[in-house]
Amino acid sequence: MKARTAPRRLPDQVFAYALLVPAFAFLVLFTVKPLVSTVLSSLRDRRDEGPTLDNYRFLAEDEVFRKALVNNLLFSALTVPVSLALAMLLAVLLQRALRGKALLRAGVFAPAILPVVAIAVIWLYFYQPNIGVINEVLGWFGITGPDWLGDTALVLPSLMAMMVWKEAGFFMIFYLAGLQAIDPELDEASRLEGTGRFTHFRRVTFPLLMPTTLFAAIVALADSIKMVDFVFVMTQGGPDNSSNLLLYYIYRVTFAQHWPQYGAAISLLVIGVLVALAVLQIRLLDRRIHYR
Amino acid sequence: MDRIVSWPDRVETALAWLAGLLWTAPLLYVFVRAFESGTADLSSAWQAAPFGRYYLNTALLVTGITAAQLVVGVLAAYAFARFEFPLRGPLFVFVLVQLMIFPEVLMSENYRTIAGFGLLDTLPGVGLPYVASAFCVFFLRQAFLGVPDELVEAAQIEGTSRLGILWKVFVPAAKPSIVAYALVSISTQWNNFLWPLIVAVSDETRPVTVGLVRFLAPETGLDVPRMAAGTVIVTAPLLALFLIGQRQFINSFLRSGIK
Numbered sequence: 001m002k003a004r005t006a007p008r009r010l011p012d013q014v015f016a017y018a019l020l021v022p023a024f025a026f027l028v029l030f031t032v033k034p035l036v037s038t039v040l041s042s043l044r045d046r047r048d049e050g051p052t053l054d055n056y057r058f059l060a061e062d063e064v065f066r067k068a069l070v071n072n073l074l075f076s077a078l079t080v081p082v083s084l085a086l087a088m089l090l091a092v093l094l095q096r097a098l099r100g101k102a103l104l105r106a107g108v109f110a111p112a113i114l115p116v117v118a119i120a121v122i123w124l125y126f127y128q129p130n131i132g133v134i135n136e137v138l139g140w141f142g143i144t145g146p147d148w149l150g151d152t153a154l155v156l157p158s159l160m161a162m163m164v165w166k167e168a169g170f171f172m173i174f175y176l177a178g179l180q181a182i183d184p185e186l187d188e189a190s191r192l193e194g195t196g197r198f199t200h201f202r203r204v205t206f207p208l209l210m211p212t213t214l215f216a217a218i219v220a221l222a223d224s225i226k227m228v229d230f231v232f233v234m235t236q237g238g239p240d241n242s243s244n245l246l247l248y249y250i251y252r253v254t255f256a257q258h259w260p261q262y263g264a265a266i267s268l269l270v271i272g273v274l275v276a277l278a279v280l281q282i283r284l285l286d287r288r289i290h291y292r
Numbered sequence: 293m294d295r296i297v298s299w300p301d302r303v304e305t306a307l308a309w310l311a312g313l314l315w316t317a318p319l320l321y322v323f324v325r326a327f328e329s330g331t332a333d334l335s336s337a338w339q340a341a342p343f344g345r346y347y348l349n350t351a352l353l354v355t356g357i358t359a360a361q362l363v364v365g366v367l368a369a370y371a372f373a374r375f376e377f378p379l380r381g382p383l384f385v386f387v388l389v390q391l392m393i394f395p396e397v398l399m400s401e402n403y404r405t406i407a408g409f410g411l412l413d414t415l416p417g418v419g420l421p422y423v424a425s426a427f428c429v430f431f432l433r434q435a436f437l438g439v440p441d442e443l444v445e446a447a448q449i450e451g452t453s454r455l456g457i458l459w460k461v462f463v464p465a466a467k468p469s470i471v472a473y474a475l476v477s478i479s480t481q482w483n484n485f486l487w488p489l490i491v492a493v494s495d496e497t498r499p500v501t502v503g504l505v506r507f508l509a510p511e512t513g514l515d516v517p518r519m520a521a522g523t524v525i526v527t528a529p530l531l532a533l534f535l536i537g538q539r540q541f542i543n544s545f546l547r548s549g550i551k
Contacts, residue, residue, distance in 0.1 A: 274392040
């Protein structure tokens, strides 16, 4: 405890609680209270009568929900590792002595600072079957490109490619920081021993970047659940729900189908996943703090 | 250091430039298309939608939310970093669990709360759910923990009050972290779309992200110059800011992401 030099009006403990009041007031108002009412709402039927488990029963048989869930799982399971692998590759390429390095780094990072909505607008045009840039380029080689966003099999991979493009530049920055923290003598040692680049990467760089990878993976996973703005701009979940994602589906159910009770049940499922991720993240952050 | 330019070096350099091209080409393409008929497309897009108003809304939202988050976050971080009090640990865990719960996932109930306050379609209605940021509290607490005790003791000997110590010792010492958080928050809020889409239904409250989508939606055909012009109007200021303050910006992201 600190020595007191002057008489104070409030004891330290009361003062500390007073400091917390604004933060907790807002956290309670916009997280705890809505969380509790979401639980209660999820137990009521469409006419707002209850309690009932109908929403959860419907969750189990709702084809659209299942599609959104599977799409989101695929989306997360593929975009997260691919974005991180590309980000790592980009960081390794752009940390070397290289003319124009700063320019290249800024260029690769630029999409990461733009709104998802703006990125989505750009790619919406790129993916168009007749006037789109991608099919035009394919046309130079005599290939007739498909309707990227209109095909049930291609729409999700197309959206994934776009998000990987946006996210890789963002996570590159994490890896650049991770690489800066690696002792340059390790590099030197490998060079003196004549270890090949790839071996050096596999045996030295990759393991030392592991903490960065774990941390970035959690951020990327959370992003893959909450960054769904592009669905609004590009596909509205279609065709045939092939690009429906969980948060978008919650929005549709709540505001287009006017069925907030069922939306609440889906929200709780997503929150369960998010809280699990948060616990994992805290564990990791704790570890990082300990070794500092 | 003299190095021999070996084949792997050349391959890596070529790959680096290829990556640079792949990541910048789409943006360059949009800028080229926006200017292909001089500034005609830009000025017609500017007149077709109230982009000036959208910008004002975004600017007000971004500054308001970031300032409020910092005030609320600085106070809470000071309590967690500096004082002992019962339930400190559990209360901090309570903050941390919310690192992942973002207001949009509770959209229906938050909508009801905002409607209950009569704040639908107002800028405070768009901004209020973001005022308490668990990440801000966590991040600033980390920064405050690094402030040396000697500085605090010196201020105490001078008889500085507790809030005075926060303002004169902690805030200046943690300034790089505060700037870093502010930049990250500005960019996050600038890009926000879903919640403003739900709450802001008139041009008087729409931010640029929602405005851009509205501007492009009513078109039946896809008009590339129109799209390019709209996108440039929305992204150019951000890109310009980024290029001017690139180093600070990247460093801030590094700091916020890694520490």
